[in-house]
Amino acid sequence: MRFPLISSPHSERPNSVTQTMLWVILTLVPGSLAMTWYFGWGIPIHIALATLTAIASEGVVLKLRGRRMAPALNDLSAVVTALLFALAIPPLLPWWLTVLGTAFAIIVVKQLYGGIGYNPFNPAMAGYVLLLVSYPVEMTAWLPPEMLNHNPLDLEQTLAAIFGSTLPAGLSWDAITMATPLDQMRTQLDLNIMISEIRQSPLWGDFGGQGWEWVGNWFLLGGLVLLFKRIISWHIPLSMLGALLVFSMLFHFLDQEAYPFGLFHIFSGGTLLGAFFIATDPVTACTTKKGQLLFGASIGIITYVIRTWGGYPDAVAFAVLLMNMAAPTIDYYTQPRVFGHGERGND
Amino acid sequence: MSAQSYRQLVIDGLWNNNQAMVALLGLCPLLAVTNTAINGLGLGLATLLVLTLSNVTVSIIRNWVRPEVRLPVFVIVIASFVTAVELSMNAWFYELYKILGIFIPLIVTNCAIIGRAEAFASKNAISRSLVDGLAMGSGFTLALVTLGAMRELLGMGTLFSQANLMFGEAAGGLTISLGDDFKGMLLAILPPGAFLGLGFLIALKNLIDKRLSHSRKAATHQAAANTELATG
Incomplete structure (x- = not known):
């Protein structure tokens, strides 16, 4: 009788980049939901905006570098960068700052050094620091958490604040933001x-x-x-x-x-x-x-x-x-x- | 060493062997003072003047200086010209002199200058050294002004602000502004902005070179094909 011999390793774990990144994204969900609960619609809006920017920038650079797009885009690392970046910035940050920070993170910090696996600096944090150093006023204007917020903005008002820098009548930036x-x-x-x-x-x-x-x-x-x-x-x-x-x-x-x-x-x-x-x-x-x-x-x-x-x-x-x-x-x-x-x- | 034509000297200085963007010499002042175009222009012109004068002088004395002591002699020559330039700027461009500060005396340590003295002026005739100094200095100035303009535009949303420091009150109107709504990117003015800006500038130059060599290659191919057609 013949027993099949299987060489080591005998137990494997999911080890592909895509799966690792997927787990990182999944485990960030509770924290992101909690931030949305406490700080309002700005969080999901910035997550969406940063993700779109990250994927677009990654695609453009890969095309310029003449690399195949599918493997680099499917590994979800750009999405993780975008997510971490979006969770670090204030909820009512103007949209173009999110775009600028994410594009810098992906294009300069990640792709110019050679793409995933070659970047010496964490892209999300480098993008965040770029904005923090360049635009300190915008980057320190946080919202108060939900239980202390007397003027919570609904979805439409949040969109207007992020994309048009306009607030509902009677409110000023100083009144709704805090350190x-x-x-x-x-x-x-x-x-x-x-x-x-x-x-x-x-x-x-x-x-x-x-x-x-x-x-x-x-x-x-x-x-x-x-x-x-x-x-x-x-x-x-x-x-x-x-x-x-x-x-x-x-x-x-x-x-x-x-x-x-x-x-x-x-x-x-x-x-x-x-x-x-x-x-x-x-x-x-x-x-x-x-x-x-x-x-x-x-x-x-x-x-x-x-x-x-x-x-x-x-x-x-x-x-x-x-x-x-x-x-x-x-x-x-x-x-x-x-x-x-x-x-x-x-x- | 076959003598290059004057035309080649000028092209080398401005582009092919640009001291800032190809040789990467003199980066300390290049990165430190280029937060506005005018600061870059001020330091660039001072360097251009010193470089030209030192090239000519080194070329004049090249046959009398023994090789063993040539470097100290070059340094003394350069230091004398820098002192002269510094004193003149102190006298006639006082505001600019105050802004550029330590970086004017530091022109002495700019390796682009001693590099040209050692590599070119000590081996070439006076007229050629003069052209080389002018070309190399202009190339360096060009890089300083371009980098300064880039950083000023991104960081403050203006171009040629404080032009009056250099060209008198009449030049105040030269300043171009992107308007008050433009929120400057502070990082561009800070030292990291200088490194990033220089990196992008060099990348741009390499890109242009690559495009040029591609089109040149294509042109020769085309010419070869044409002659083949004609002969065949």
Whole structure:
């Protein structure tokens, strides 16, 4: 009798780029829905706009480069870039800024370096930083979350605001927009107001801002699914969140009224989205396990340093880009020893 | 080394061997001061002047300077001309002098200048060195002005703003504006904008070169085919 012999690997996992990207998109759905719930129609509109721009730019560049379009467009990586970018920008951003940021991300940051797998920087974050540096006023005008918003805009009004920069009669931009919780905390701390006083405002929830921390929870949920499906490894998210938490708690215990509680940093801004979805980008992150720990921890520390002492209220995007630059060097120095070769040259 | 024609010298300086876009020399001032077209033009003309004068001087003394000490001598020659240019700008273009600041004395360290002195002027006759200095300097100025105009247009929505700094009050009307509704892209004015802009400029130049060589090849093919037809 003949038994079929099957060589290893004996269990396989979905390993194509398309499937990985599909899982990333699926796990971003809860967070996107939560953001839509708290911040209104602007979120899905920008997601649609960014996706269309990303696919169009990718198609145009591939045509100019004389590459086949189908494999590059079907791998969904442009859609993931567009989605991450759209989740990072304010809900009422003028449409041409979304188009500009996404087109820059795909054309300059991704395709000019050679397309997927060759880009040294995370495209979504580079596009976001381009806009943040160039148009700081537009990029910091966030909406208040749903429970604090006295003048919620319906679909038609949101469309008019994004595409025509016009608001319903009687409303001004200053009246409907507000700074993010991170921004508020930073501004008021700079005025030497104590944290216990700052937190008297109804803006705050348990750890971060109301609404914001719940969005963070849903991103965390999606990230845990990615971890469970082994699409990302635990090294980068854990080291990034851990370093951020340790650093912020250290300063918090030094002066509780001047440095916010550690979980405030975890549940504010782009921390959770960044830890699970952005820093873990397999192209731009480190590949060795030791390197990933160092990479994640450095992102956490840089984020804390810029948020606390730097010029911008949130810093996940800057931290990710800075560490993207360092990733090849980190990989070079953390290459695992080849089995059978001694460390002290007794090979 | 066969002597190139004057025409070839000019074409090399302006296009084929453009110091900024092909040789990639003198990038420090190129990237630092080109946030407006006028700043670029100011520094470009100063560099053009120094480059021409130093080329001529180096060419004059080329037979008396021993090879062992040639580099220090070149540097002294260049530094003297830069000092002269700096003092004259301080006297006659004071506002522009203040804006360009440290980058005028830094012309001394512009490797394009010592590069031309070493590679061309120390081996060629005076008249040829003069033409080479003028052509190379003009090519560098052209790159500075183009990059400056690109960044100014994107970043501030104007062109030739502050032209009065260079050409007197009458030139104030030269300024072109895209209107107040244009929201400038701040990044173009900041250092990253200089790197991105230069990258796109070089890409554009390479694209034009490629198109030109394609059409030239096509033309020779056509000519060859024609002669074949005629003879065959």
